[in-house]
Amino acid sequence: MKKSKYLLPLVRLCLLASYAGTVFTLTNGDGNTVLTKTTKKAGGALILSSPAIVSGKTYTLKSGSTPVGSVTVFSKVSTIGSV
Numbered sequence: 001m002k003k004s005k006y007l008l009p010l011v012r013l014c015l016l017a018s019y020a021g022t023v024f025t026l027t028n029g030d031g032n033t034v035l036t037k038t039t040k041k042a043g044g045a046l047i048l049s050s051p052a053i054v055s056g057k058t059y060t061l062k063s064g065s066t067p068v069g070s071v072t073v074f075s076k077v078s079t080i081g082s083v
Helices: none
Strands: 010-014 023-027 033-038 045-049 058-063 066-072 077-082
Touching: 010 058, 023 045, 033 045, 066 077
Parallel strands: 010 077
Antiparallel strands: 010 045, 023 033, 023 058, 058 066
């Protein structure tokens, strides 16, 4: 079976108490920003995907300046708790 080059690892977060306009930032182990996402509506789920998200690496997610959690990506879908 041929592996698709378009399947990127992603990080998923369940948004229980977030508001529209909340800014989430995903940083790598060096503290560099991998990507930033602003929610368009309250609640739901936040899905972050980028070629910069690499399997085997650890990432930290922040809501504004508040850390939400960290995750080491080992599969195509990695989940960081909920907010």
